[in-house]
Amino acid sequence: MTGRPLLEIRHLSKNFGGLVATSDVSLEVRPGETLALIGPNGAGKTTLIAQLQGELRPSSGAILFRGRDITHMPPQRRASLGLARSFQITAVLPDFTALENVRLAVQARSGHSFRFWRSAAGDASLDGPAGEALDQVGLGARRATRADALSHGEQRQLELAIALAMKPALLLLDEPMAGIGRQDAAAMTALLRNLKRSYSIVLVEHDMNAVFALADRVAVLVAGAVIAVGAPDAVRADPAVRAAYLGHTS
Numbered sequence: 294m295t296g297r298p299l300l301e302i303r304h305l306s307k308n309f310g311g312l313v314a315t316s317d318v319s320l321e322v323r324p325g326e327t328l329a330l331i332g333p334n335g336a337g338k339t340t341l342i343a344q345l346q347g348e349l350r351p352s353s354g355a356i357l358f359r360g361r362d363i364t365h366m367p368p369q370r371r372a373s374l375g376l377a378r379s380f381q382i383t384a385v386l387p388d389f390t391a392l393e394n395v396r397l398a399v400q401a402r403s404g405h406s407f408r409f410w411r412s413a414a415g416d417a418s419l420d421g422p423a424g425e426a427l428d429q430v431g432l433g434a435r436r437a438t439r440a441d442a443l444s445h446g447e448q449r450q451l452e453l454a455i456a457l458a459m460k461p462a463l464l465l466l467d468e469p470m471a472g473i474g475r476q477d478a479a480a481m482t483a484l485l486r487n488l489k490r491s492y493s494i495v496l497v498e499h500d501m502n503a504v505f506a507l508a509d510r511v512a513v514l515v516a517g518a519v520i521a522v523g524a525p526d527a528v529r530a531d532p533a534v535r536a537a538y539l540g541h542t543s
């Protein structure tokens with residue numbers, strides 16, 4: 294693939310006191326690609342995603358998005374540039390319908406957040422884009438259902454719809470399969486397989502079936518550092534990876 298990377302991570306480190314959570318990480322995400330981040334518990338995956346989204350400030354290093362240095366930019370500005378994170382951070386409002394939940398995201402995207410509460414339920418012009426996002430995740434028929442009446446798997450789909458409503462250029466997905474059953478995980482994998490044709494994605498996931506079904510490249514983090522990055526089959530066969538990580542599961 295040629296051209297400028299969509300996302301460039303340069304020598305990114307994050308310390309919590311004496312603990313090095315992210316250690317000199319350099320990675321890039323190319324336009325249209327799905328990059329999976331894998332690694333054992335505590336490897337630094339969520340810490341890395343949080344730095345990309347802006348919730349955590351790096352100790353050193355830089356993050357460039359579409360060639361622009363976003364290292365010190367607040368999350369909201371990153372979102373408006375097209376960087377959207379889903380899962381573990383998104384707040385689904387339980388007593389709002391699926392459609393209302395997505396509407397709020399569309400509203401935020403279109404810069405109307407100051408009217409957030411007043412127009413949340415009333416602005417019909419937002420229904421089109423919000424409904425589209427629900428259709429994209431297969432929740433179109435559940436648009437009028439309150440979020441707290443959705444199944445666990447459907448709530449995950451709703452969180453994804455909320456991220457998609459931001460019209461992101463890059464989706465940061467933090468463990469989309471966490472806590473859902475085998476059947477829902479298969480459905481979510483199929484859904485993400487479809488979405489990956491239209492979006493660039495950074496995927497943190499422990500479910501190796503999902504990772505190897507979805508990733509164009511896989512980066513392996515161990516103790517905060519990238520020990521391997523490459524095509525899924527090459528990474529799977531890498532002796533260092535097998536020793537450090539995959540060896541435990543095969």
Ligand SMILES: Nc1ncnc2c1ncn2[C@@H]1O[C@H](COP(=O)(O)OP(=O)(O)OP(=O)(O)O)[C@@H](O)[C@H]1O
Pocket residue numbers: 309312313314332333334335336337338339340341
């Ligand atoms: N706010 C924090 N303060 C102190 N230490 C932290 C903080 N957040 C994370 N850590 C530590 O940083 C390291 C990396 O954690 P992180 O959650 O990023 O790993 P992970 O790869 O996402 O793990 P998991 O797969 O279990 O979610 C861990 O040792 C963790 O205890």
